[in-house]
Amino acid sequence: MDIKTVGSIGYVREGHDVLSFQVGSSTTSPVEAIFNNTNNNLTGPVLMQVDGYSILLKGRTNNEPEDIEALISGNSELPELIEKQIRLLYGVGPRCYQEHFDEETGKLTRKWAKQPEIDEMFDDWEVKGMEHSAEDTLLQIIRRYYYHEEFYPKFHFSLSRLLSDEVIRSLNLQPPMFGFELVENNRTRLASRRQIDMFQDDFEEKDFDTVFIGNWNRGLTRRFKRYKKFKLSKARANRYSIGHYKNDAVGSIYGVNKLYKGSRDWILGANSTPKDLNSFFKNFFGAKVHIIIPDAWCESKKLMLQKYCEINAKRKADGKEYLTVNGIEVGETYHEHLFTLYANAEVKKLMTFLSGAENQGKAFISYSFRTGDNEEERWRFEEVDLKQKDHVDSRLDFHKRAQEVLLAAKGIDASISNITKDGIISKSGADLLYNYIIYLMMNRPIAERLCMKPYNDMIRVNKPHLYKQGWRWGLYTDVPARQEETSPKDRTKNQQP
Structure with missing residues (x-):
């Protein structure tokens, strides 16, 4: 688990789950308030x-x-x-x-x-x-x-x-x-x-x-x-x-440095663009796919875990070691937390296998099930439209605008700087x-x-x-x-x- 704070705001990250939080109604820390207040006595030398x-x-x-x-x-x-x-x-x-x-x-x-x-x-x-x-x-x-x-x-x-x-x-x-x-x-x-x-x-x-x-x-x-x-x-x-x-x-x-004073926010925004896009592409699978695990699969795995518990009870009587499933020690008595641990392990396996640049082109295999009405139940992956293309395009447009601002501030034409500019033919x-x-x-x-x-x-x-x-x-x-x-x-x- 990763917890980071900046002033009175922060986030908690556990794998691909992220929760943001803030302490109090203001997002400015006391120290930041001193230096950000334009009416205080520190605005001069x-x-x-x-x-x-x-x-x-x-x-x-x-x-x-x-x-x-x-x-x-x-x-x-x-x-x-x-x-x-x-x-x-x-x-x-x-x-x-x-x-x-x-x-x-x-x-x-x-x-x-x-x-x-x-x-x-x-x-x-x-x-x-x-x-x-x-x-x-x-x-x-x-x-x-x-x-x-x-x-x-x-x-x-x-x-x-x-x-x-x-x-x-x-x-x-x-x-x-x-x-x-x-x-x-x-x-x-x-x-x-x-x-x-x-x-x-x-x-x-x-x-x-x-x-x-x-x-x-x-x-x-x-x-x-x-x-x-x-x-x-x-x-x-x-x-x-x-x-x-x-x-x-x-x-x-x-x-x-007039560029630093006048264009600092543009430079900061331009500097953050590559990091933002790299992070986005690294985690884009978890960001846009919602996984639905079928009830039939859940019931099947619960029965499987119950069988393992029965087997482990007999193995204990025979003086043998317990069997494990997905690295989980199931013991002799079944309880719902065992299924939660097993399902979480399967989801982690899925995310590790399918997300990230090194895993592109691979496949994840699962079994489908038939209900009493002969309808198929299987793992479903539903895309959540988070406007990824709009996000990437907006970041790139901002970066392009930041380039134009910096060139204008420097007084360098695009033809001299070798930075391409739309409309320059x-x-x-x-x-x-x-x-x-x-x-x-x-x-x-x-x-x-x-x-x-x-x-x-x-x-x-x-x-x-x-x-x-x-x-x-x-x-x-x-x-x-x-x-x-x-x-x-x-x-x-x-x-x-």
């Missing part, structure tokens, strides 16, 4: 006190990063959609460029070129002591951006940070900042030295100038590392500092190219600016003279041209090895 600091929690229960990652990873489409976004943004990788404004055409263009000082600064990070290369760290940043819309690089500074730029260049010393590594979102929390009362005090983002790193959701004794938050105005003040880069969200100091290369260009124009600029900002801040700290000249690190994407606009020798079909 939540703070906790650690080592004399006010820590700003991520979510009401301080586990929002884990919740986001579990929600996305449990979806059948979102992880690959995000990987597509990463590939579309990364393109062929980071390169140096300068922006130029053409007064004649009124267009802003980038001039991509090599810049030896900048290229050298981002080379060989592993040799300089970093865990990953600059390019690998960039891929990590982009991935965290699409999962959380914020990320935390840990900047490493050398002792040359205490010297002026002129002295560093004249002595050819290592630049002040020699790299950074990414810290996972679930390990970081913003902190303030102020003792903030979250119910009465007013506070803002600049109050949180410290970052705590630690294991927030495991163990009773916690050990935290504490760093100053990176600020360009005080970039060289500390040997290590943690940057906080985010896509701004209204009413939140942390970055907010044209799959021409021209449509795909058009949608691809539109996606890049609408979604790329903000994502690139934010993900490349730590690198451009590094240029600003280490090479301020190049930064003033307009040098930046950006993501280069080679947008393909239409085949009819390309010479025959340069077309895709002629580029295969």
Whole structure:
């Protein structure tokens, strides 16, 4: 027997029999009521006190990063959609460029070129002591951006940070900042030295100038590392500092995954569809068939059990062991419970034999009986119309609608995502190219600016003279041209090895 409860509701399952229940008239537990009540004081930011600091929690229960990652990873489409976004943004990788404004055409263009000082600064990070290369760290940043819309690089500074730029260049010393590594979102929390009362005090983002790193959701004794938050105005003040880069969200100091906030219920519904359908198909036999056992069979088995009891009485007198039927010890005296046990064993045998994917195509054998009027009585299986097809179709329709909602929220056309959509007939290369260009124009600029900002801040700290000249690190994407606009020798079909 399996009993499970969620809050004040639950179910009891014994084989294929399921009974649901609830305790009281409300189906919300006291704890759920606290967090689900939109009028309580926990609807805003939540703070906790650690080592004399006010820590700003991520979510009401301080586990929002884990919740986001579990929600996305449990979806059948979102992880690959995000990987597509990463590939579309990364393109062929980071390169140096300068922006130029053409007064004649009124267009802003980038001039991509090599810049030896900048290229050298981002080379060989592993040799300089970093865990990953600059390019690998960039891929990590982009991935965290699409999962959380914020990320935390840990900047490493050398002792040359205490010297002026002129002295560093004249002595050819290592630049002040020699790299950074990414810290996972679930390990970081913003902190303030102020003792903030979250119910009465007013506070803002600049109050949180410290970052705590630690294991927030495991163990009773916690050990935290504490760093100053990176600020360009005080970039060289500390040997290590943690940057906080985010896509701004209204009413939140942390970055907010808008997809998680706005489409969470759709994602949860889509995530539950495969499990729901698998469970349905696994148990569909017991769910839609009603078994009728004929009276003649029952009477026959009762007589059989009575005979076994008589035989066992004689065997006891002869000093022999009792006979058993279907694994049931019938003893010497017949009673109605013996028949109940026997009938239950037959039904279990039937269900075990006929239900489940491994038993498809098998047969169950029973005897039929004739009444005094020569009418046949036998086991009957009557189908109970529980609208199984309607249930499956409705789940699939919901899943399809959830896909559309997620694609719309992500801003990815079905032709780019490779997720089929009803009503989409044209799959021409021209449509795909058009949608691809539109996606890049609408979604790329903000994502690139934010993900490349730590690198451009590094240029600003280490090479301020190049930064003033307009040098930046950006993501280069080679947008393909239409085949009819390309010479025959340069077309895709002629580029295969």
